[in-house]
Amino acid sequence: MERRESLKETIHIYHTNDLHSHFENWPRIRGFLKKRKRWHEEAGESVFIFDIGDYVDRSHPMTEGTLGKGNIALLNEAGYDAVTIGNNEGITLPREGLDILYENALFPVALANLFYDSGERPKWAAPSCLFDLPNGMKMGITGATAFFSGAYEQLGWKLSPPVEELNAQVKELSKEADIIVILSHLGIHEDERIAHEIPEADVVLGAHTHHLLHEGKEVDGTLLAAAGRFGYYVGHVMIEVDTETKQIIAKKARVYKTAEELSAPVDEQMEIDKYIKEGKQSLSQPVISLPAPLSSDWFAPSQLPGILCEGLREWCGADGAFLNAGLLLGGLESGTVTKYDIHKVLPHPINPCLIELSGTELREILKQTTDDKWPHMVIKGLGFRGQVMGRFVYDRLGIDMDRYLFTIDGIEIENDKLYKLATVDMFAYGQFFPQIYRAPVKNHFMPEFLRDVMEWKLLHLDFHLEE
Template sequence: MRKIIHIYHTNDLHSHLENWPRIVRFLQERRRLHEQAGEHVFVFDLGDHADRSHPMTEGSLGKRNVDLLNEVGCDAATIGNNEGITLPKEGLDHLYDHASFPIVLANLFHPNGERPKWALPSIVLTLAHDVKIGLTGATAFFSSAYEQLGWKLTPPVEELQKQSAKLKEQADILVILSHLGIYDDERIGREIPDADVVLGAHTHHLLHEGKEVNGTLLAAAGKFGYYVGHVTIEWDTEQKQVVHKQARVYKTSEDLEAPLNEQQQIQEYLDEGKQALNQPVVRLGESLTSEWFAPSPLPTLLCEGLREWCGADCAMLNAGVVLEGLQAGTVTKYDIHRVLPHPINPCLVELQGDELKEVLKQTLDDRLTHLAIKGLGFRGKVMGQFVYDRIDLDMESYSVKIDGQEIDPDKVYKLATLDMFAYGQFFPEIYRAPKKTHFMPEFLRDVMEWKLLHLRSHLS
């Protein structure tokens, strides 16, 4: 006799809630149909469901995303780096207070080595005929960021190996919830032969029909809710083994039917976030405009605030990071979030004068100015021209001054900038810099709010 087990999986939604109503309808309907047929069905989320670029996520610090997973009938989840390192420690520690599903996470600890109460290294799900599914999971190894927030992160594949060895003695089928990326998923297939299925995330890879590595089925459903993944496992109750497994994906825009009130739901998510963030911050006597390809006051103000926040000698940022201007009148937290929705942290980089000069020279390249950016926390469209504070450039004469003084090639300068330049390879000198300080969990919008409040107090 064969038993059919259905696993539906979502990952890297990043609060693209415009796709969520269809996903909810689809998963609830599929669960009903499978259960009517006497088949087992599970729904797992693989992390980065929450992204603070959406006002509802920002306004609830991700807790409303957990409500949405409750609504869809999620059976288990692991966390992504958006849950892990864009929330303050207390925020993550209470994110799942009202979750109706377990969080399976093997590689996160408090500094004293204790696991968070809400994180289970593994679980075992018992089905009919005493078939047992073992689940373990892990998140991407951004160890320094987690440590700065007050967590301890351990190497994920090694933790999964430990948990898999235990589950081998307890379960018939081993499924791994991975927010590690395709390359680590392939490594799991090579190094954890007992794993039957790896459900993948983090690198936003899409495997239309899965991929087999050393007998392990890898499955992944892309990003932003554009797809929903579906793995089918056939278990032979007499042979007591998996006899077949396959993976596929459903395209949300084509394969999933929209509920009648889809647009209303999407708008309600946005309105809820606006209401939560409708908190006055400051009153502006005049508008502060923002231009991506010309000098404008709001990016200039943010750049000045960035230098002051970081205690730096100078600062630079790209104007494209400021999506819009601020109108005269009352400015709310929602307004600042709308202007700066990115989960980008301030970063202080120490560079020698000759290195800093080379970086600044690169910022004048028109190709960089018009570059469309994806990833690295950036939620805008293009880089935009660069904005500077206490930096004077005259590249015709190849002159660079820092705070009015000609740059000293041997002196070490403290440059305040965006952490995406520390992670990405836009500027090799910054990427390779041995000394970088990331300010966490504050985002650019926290700097902007601080600067606006400081400006008000200064004017008064």
């Protein structure tokens, strides 16, 4: 008897990750995804669009003004089929903000490892989802977000270890699903671990570490795929299946470079500008009227960094404070200052941080801040949305390197005494200052950002200021 040739079909998955509200790339991405979805559906092929988290970033005024809901409307419009969350959705929004972020979403949020501190799963998050394909096969998806357990707990959430949670979800999905896809906002190393430890996973769509896999990467039979950051690329995974045996025949991945391979709509710049205008409008509430402008300079003494540093010390209840002037992206003009103006100056999702240190440790940190390498150092990541570190600014901290004298409020720092230092949390996460990074007592103020401290300080400012 002649053997009948098997019926083959390709399932298409398009994926984005770590867009971080870079809407300057969004018009091309949305147009491309809608076109491709229509194209595959007209050809009778199954097609899905997933986002792997950090689509929301409060550094963009539209995202800040809508607390991310404007972003979700854009995902709806583009026809996304499912998403997971990144740490920007998870810990830069207050708990009540995340709880309502997806209330108008037209897609499920696949998120297996997030719980309320009571142990219940939030109603807006599904630990897994099952999609029925027209060819009779089933595709299961699950997702997880990065294990920043301390930050989540401070906001009233609870995380379970992501790989263990994914393993449990995949074991359940494999009872019904013919194809299993994991949405992983965990980073490339954890994705590789998933491939080693969860053999049932067919595809892992990655994020968080902003890695780019041009043609994917196969690890122990699992295909890893990722599309970099900021919408510079869109990912595309193709899964070829035998619809009779319901088996996967082949898997491959590629990416499309947004600037070169995705066509621009005719009104591209108008749309990009519209998102800024919407944000400006939603943040138009006046905060204060300034009788004179407040200057900001990355490399020379100026007013606004000093005001923020003083406010940081007061907010945290510290003995002294320091920060880098590069955090301030501009000054404030005289007259009415709005929430938009403050956001524009301090767009970072960076929190105040209070650290307890010995006098010996504090002296060493202050000595390190005098190094000439800092002002022009380019900084990437850690929530920083500026360009360079800038000069260090101090409040109640004194440094006299000629006499090797370090003081707090004019009194010499004692080696064995404990002090409370206020600074920004990027120094607690990054290894700029080992003594801060290793400090056992660190209190992160969440969900407040530096701009909240600035707004509070401006409202309590004594306007008898001198240049």
